[in-house]
Amino acid sequence: MLVLGASGDLTGRLLLPGVGRLIAAGRAPRLELVGAGSDDWTAERWRQRLDDSFAGADEGSTAEGSTAEGSAELARVKDASTYHRLDVTAPGELGRLLKTLQAPVAVYFALPPAVSQAACEALTAGDLPEGTRLVMEKPFGSGAESAARLNATLAGLVPEDHIHRVDHFLGKSTVFNIVGLRFANRLLEPLWNAEHIAKVEIIFDEDLTLENRARYYDHAGAGRDMIQSHLLQIMAIIAMEAPASLDERDVRDGIAAVLRASSIDNHFARSTRRARYTAGAIGDRPVPDYTAEAGVDPANNTETLAEVEIRVKNWRWAGVPFLLRSGKALGRNRKEAVITYKPVPHLPDGFRGVDAPTRLHIGFGPENLTLDLDVNGPGNLFELDRVRLETELASDPLLPYGEVLDSVLAGDPLLSVRADTAEECWRIVEPAFAAWRAGTVPLEEYAAGSDGPADWRSSRPRSAGDKQRADG
Known part of the structure; x- marks a missing residue:
């Protein structure tokens, strides 16, 4: 999972705690977590964000993953996680990072709508590893016209069932x-x-x-x-x-x-x-x-x-x-x-x-x-x-974002908002x-x-x- 906007408020307050619960419950095996943002963060600062966001995640573990196993997996994910300073709207920058990641990749756009649009327009289908899933945070566009334009851009990158328009209220x-x-x-x-x-x-x-x-x-x-x-x-x-x-x-x-x-x-x-x-x-x-x-x-x-x-x-x-x-x-x-x-x-x-x-x-x-x-x-x-x-x-013991991300990682678009809606x-x-x-x-x-x-x-x-x- 590549999180764009990893240094932002939404990522620290909602997204990463959901990821932590998902990992601790044993429902995200072998997940590799990569962060990218416009802020010049050190590896230590990124690790601190993960420590803060994952704190208490073990409380959400269930029979699917014991607390000990969940803690071990959380530690593995944190130790392996990296952060990259990145201008997602610059031609070629996001594509080059994606080519270094192992497929399949879920790209989470924790960004304002206009920035997400610009980032997607800077991508080509050839930049994306096989099986890439694009996860778009709400609001999807800033109006009907921009939503239609963003839908058209996304359709040129991946199939509709690989696009997850996240509404965490729809757990x-x-x-x-x-x-x-x-x-x-x-x-x-x-x-x-x-x-x-x-x-x-x-x-x-x-x-x-x-x-x-x-x-x-x-x-x-x-x-x-x-x-x-x-x-x-x-x-x-x-x-x-x-x-x-x-x-x-x-x-x-x-x-x-x-x-x-x-x-x-x-x-x-x-x-x-x-x-x-x-x-x-x-x-x-x-x-x-x-x-x-x-x-x-x-x-x-x-x-x-x-x-x-x-x-x-x-x-x-x-x-x-x-x-x-x-x-x-x-x-x-x-x-x-x-x-x-x-x-x-x-x-x-x-x-x-x-x-x-x-x-x-x-x-x-x-x-x-x-x-x-x-x-x-x-x-x-x-x-x-x-x-x-x-x-x-x-x-579900998962937080709302955990429920939605569970569907994303499983490739199930049921909880995703479809393009027409x-x-x-x-x-x-x-x-x-x-x-x-x-x-x-x-x-x-x-x-x-x-x-x-x-x-x-x-x-x-x-x-x-x-x-x-x-x-x-």
């Missing part, structure tokens, strides 16, 4: 938990449609702030960082038709069909919202105003919280809003999909209490399942009371992003450590279709 646990829940339970699938479901919310709220990532995040924002990639993919899995098998083509065809049917209503002030955090506190930790964070340009008007309403225009989902929300510096971590069912058509007279909607919560970290139901309350059979049925879902995701959100740049949708504010702007908790954006139905 095996996440994908299979949703697919298994839906299609292995007769109780759920007949009710999984517009006749019974009022709305679907997919939420990724976190208490993390900018965390020294201004160089990337201040140009991406919550919309590009999370909604355009992670949340649209999860939405598609929740909304897809039953695949014939778990083969990558069947599953990814189902995802693509949902995304082709999806769009955002072009009255963007009603169908989307955005906001940015101001000074506040998360627990005992003071948080400065976003615009005061190091490296932030206030003129970018970058949103740190965003919500969009997607409509999937097909028979199953006609009229059901899919609300996708993601934000930083919020008061609590909340990573889940919430399916809210419609009210019963008639509640028998005589019941008292709150008749709240039935809700199904699918958690994405920790992986769990919660069902909210109304039942007769204790002590008074006429009083409705709320109960929650909860259970844990399957999870990468472009469809941009097609869905680009008009909204253009409206945000034009100021059509106001940039609201919320204090760090809060739940977001106060009015977001009492109202929802409403699309033009909703308004027409209400007026009618």
Whole structure:
């Protein structure tokens, strides 16, 4: 595995810890790890990064590889690993390094989209060892046009099934938990449609702030960082038709069909919202105003919280809003999909209490399942009371990046974003992003450590279709 951008934040914070767990679990035998970056790092500094990133990786080892064996393998990988200072965009430089590596090679582009594009354009098919796999980090391109151009460049280098567009939110646990829940339970699938479901919310709220990532995040924002990639993919899995098998083509065809049917209503002030955090506190930790964070340009008007309403225009989902929300510096971590069912058509007279909607919560970290139901309350059979049925879902001891890299090293593209769906995701959100740049949708504010702007908790954006139905 050749990691480009090896001296960057993403590599140290997410990618290498995932690699470490994978090695310690015995699921990456004979892996050779090579780093390359623009920083002039010594061998000692690279070794220190590996030591820091692999610390605790043995805790993820399983029966597939004992702790002792995992520790020995981690030590071997670290001792053999090398770092190379490299300008990946310079003609011939990356190709020369690749020719020194033993095939097959997985090339991980932990780089900004524009740099990844330039690096791929500097390569030729002849530069790549036989069986090379190209692993592209999100966001894939910076828009529909650049994504199409990058797809064309990659197609000239390796076959599509050797291209892995990584979305670490699509770990095996996440994908299979949703697919298994839906299609292995007769109780759920007949009710999984517009006749019974009022709305679907997919939420990724976190208490993390900018965390020294201004160089990337201040140009991406919550919309590009999370909604355009992670949340649209999860939405598609929740909304897809039953695949014939778990083969990558069947599953990814189902995802693509949902995304082709999806769009955002072009009255963007009603169908989307955005906001940015101001000074506040998360627990005992003071948080400065976003615009005061190091490296932030206030003129970018970058949103740190965003919500969009997607409509999937097909028979199953006609009229059901899919609300996708993601934000930083919020008061609590909340990573889940919430399916809210419609009210019963008639509640028998005589019941008292709150008749709240039935809700199904699918958690994405920790992986769990919660069902909210109304039942007769204790002590008074006429009083409705709320109960929650909860259970844990399957999870893998590998970190999210470990799960995705496991598929890359095995040559399985199931968890990879396919070329057409990468472009469809941009097609869905680009008009909204253009409206945000034009100021059509106001940039609201919320204090760090809060739940977001106060009015977001009492109202929802409403699309033009909703308004027409209400007026009618």
